[in-house]
Amino acid sequence: MDYTSRDEHRADVPITPESTGDATDNAPRQRRRGPRHWSMRQRITVALGVTAVTVALAVGADVAVLAHRPAHVDIAMPSTSSSAAGETWLILGTDSRATVPGDQNRYGTTQEVEGSRADVIALVRPSKAGLTVINLPRDLTINSKGMELDRLATTYVPGPQNTVNALCTGLGIPTTHLLTIDMAQFADIIDSLGGIEVDVPEPVRDAYTGLNLTSAGHHRLTGVDALALVRSRHPEILRDGAWVAMNEADGAQRRSESTATVMRAVLSAVGQKASNPLSLHQLAHTVAGNITLDSGTGLGDLASLGRSATKAKKTDSATLIDLPTGPRDDSIIVSSNQETRDLLAKYGYTPKTCHPADS
8 A cells, every 4th residue: 555645635625624624513514525526417517518619610521521612713703883783693504515414416416616606694682672583685786895795694604704794884884793604503503402393374385495395384394395495586476276386576575484483483492592501512512513603602692582582472572573675676686765764774784873883
């Protein structure tokens, strides 16, 4: 037995009346304290704290993964002298043939085409009041460079920077965030939503895109079918028992209307997914992995846009607008008119107030 260690231990014990044997009846007895027993409330509090830290670490890691999923492209954003122009997201759906979903014969020529065009051009404006989406016709002609006229669709051929600059110069629209998506990515996102629900006014088909909705009314579309609807510009309509082909001008107009219909359906589907945390998590990863953002836009900006879309769905405050334009002639080309300018001015977009970064 190690007596030295016992003596050293005793030397560390404070001297009290009890230890000296001089205790009296009036001296309070000092109780030796044993191991501390935590209350159930303390145990729950500590457990919750540990759980919160664990979840925070997991979420942090997940956010880091999400942040690196989108592709990025360097874009020099324009400046504006208009105080009314707020945050503006430019959403571009491109017709890149690099990766197309399903049967390639459904998308016209399968040969490599030089560059990509913008099939869908939309301005998304989040605000405290809700969400406003302005759908721009792909065939709208604008003065993108001095007096040179260009279609919005083909402004994308040199790249997204050219489209950003063209909208600024031609329509006074200052882009603050850019999001692009190709055909395959579009279909993947629609499928991740479980499809979308749309209503069509009459049976419609299009041999060029594979669209085949043989009845009017409600339809649930897969990603490929939704893509066929928004790309359809040579539709045939079933009227009086016969399929009637639309002319080019009416087909282009129908395409703009179909794009707005699909965008409404996507907003509705996103709102439904947002009510389920697990579904929302899966959707976030799918969307993040299927988009390209400008280099100045991050996950926080995208999350903020998502919250605005969810809020707009819950409060029914999402406004979708087809940009009014002049009448179409025998071709598919359309031009702006006073109604176009008035609508854009309502949102702070006026000519000569936007200045491209390279000007």
